Amino acid sequence: MNNYLLSVYDKTEYNAGPKAKRDISKILSEKLNFKNIEFYFSLNNTISSKINKIKYLNWDIPRKLKNKKIDNIFIQYPIYSTVVTEKILSLLDSHVKVYYIIHDLESLRLFKNDANYLVEEINRLNKADGLVSHNSAMTKWLRENGVKTKISNLEIFDYLTENVAPKSNSYEKTLCYAGNLQKSDFLINRFYPIDVYGPNPKKKYPNTVSYKGVFTPEELPKHLKENFGLIWDGNRIDECNGVYGEYMKYNNPHKVSLYLSSGLPVIIWEKAALAGFVSKHQAGIVVESLAQLQDRLGSLTEEEYLNLRHNAQLVSEKLKKGHYVVEAVSNLMNNK
Known part of the structure; x- marks a missing residue:
């Protein structure tokens, strides 16, 4: 089976956000022999970003996906651009199984009270062959709001590091x-x-x-x-x-x-x-x-x-x- 992980990184991100994505890319590559497809986009509302998006849609995305034999593709979700998401999905063969690894659900966060956004997000998730949800509480919410596709619970995000906190054999209440x-x-x-x-x-x-x-x-x-x-x-x-x-x-x-x-x-x-x-x-x-x-x-x-x-x-x-x-x-x- 040809298994792929697709990740979109925001060029402007300098916080801990990308670490969860990068760790998943490394883990699935090393442990399950996944191949990585990575895009680096500026996904904001500036004029230059909008011009670049035309390039992404018509050149970068088709070029990276061309001639790849894919059986399963896991997409690190969300991508924060509906047109980019739809372009990626449109270029996949019909036999390809599509899964989302959820990092954030904006209908639970930034668009919590937006009924239209909720409908759009649930419909988008239902088009996938399966989802990796954070935990049972998130899965319960997804089911209650109409998600029918398969769901597997992550439980907790992995965290790759060679560093650990200094050893402590005492308790100082800190x-x-x-x-x-x-x-x-x-x-x-x-x-x-x-x-x-x-x-x-x-x-x-x-x-x-x-x-x-x-x-x-x-x-x-x-x-x-x-x-x-x-x-x-x-x-x-x-x-x-x-x-x-x-x-x-x-x-x-x-x-x-x-x-x-x-x-x-x-x-x-x-x-x-x-x-x-x-x-x-x-x-x-x-x-x-x-x-x-x-x-x-x-x-x-x-x-x-x-x-x-x-x-x-x-x-x-x-x-x-x-x-x-x-x-x-x-x-x-x-x-x-």
């Missing part, structure tokens, strides 16, 4: 947060001492926040010397709120994979989709509110902490080998 700090408004609240990493920090934080700088996704793990990694979103400490906070009820935040692949236990909101994964693997703590951190971390014994860290390291070994995407993709192709 906490870190890594991410795009521009949208991490909850950090302006005073709730617990925390080290933060990432681009676009606020000009002013409470004295409980210590800014530690910005590192590449590959380099960051070796700087995480804290005991726990926090997954939170929105501007409140009593719940995750706003577009991205609500989105946590369905998606797999990549920072969960960052922390766990580093061997770091996590702290996550109890209503997050990945809270179940964290509890199942006993690789962290699930909380209702950040106001609980003082009590929860204060009452945790060193032995209990080291057990959580050990469990996080067990998950880490799977993440660094690409276990989860290999299983999800294999299940789809094997009709499981």
Whole structure:
């Protein structure tokens, strides 16, 4: 069987976003002998981007897909251009099975209240022969909104890294947060001492926040010397709120994979989709509110902490080998 993975990268992206895509490309190539088809486009609304799109549609895409014998093609979804997506699909032979590996569902995020967009996205997904969904919560939402095609659950994004957090044989009740700090408004609240990493920090934080700088996704793990990694979103400490906070009820935040692949236990909101994964693997703590951190971390014994860290390291070994995407993709192709 000739299996391909198609990925479209935005030339303007310099954040951790592409890492999830690149890791999947590397894993499927090495583990399942997939061949990669990659495009590098500027997918924005500038005049030059629109002119370049004509070139993509009439030259770049047809040239790359020409004369390729494809049986199964997995597309890293979404591509963020309907015309580019349709052009790619139109050039595939009718026997080719098309699958989407979902990275984001914009009808759950940026277009959450747009009924027309929802219909378009569900129709687009139903045209595929199968989907890799983030988790059971996302799959439940897809089914409730009309998706009929086969679905395999990823569970969590794999995270390839040779770096791990510094070894710790002690428990000091320390906490870190890594991410795009521009949208991490909850950090302006005073709730617990925390080290933060990432681009676009606020000009002013409470004295409980210590800014530690910005590192590449590959380099960051070796700087995480804290005991726990926090997954939170929105501007409140009593719940995750706003577009991205609500989105946590369905998606797999990549920072969960960052922390766990580093061997770091996590702290996550109890209503997050990945809270179940964290509890199942006993690789962290699930909380209702950040106001609980003082009590929860204060009452945790060193032995209990080291057990959580050990469990996080067990998950880490799977993440660094690409276990989860290999299983999800294999299940789809094997009709499981």
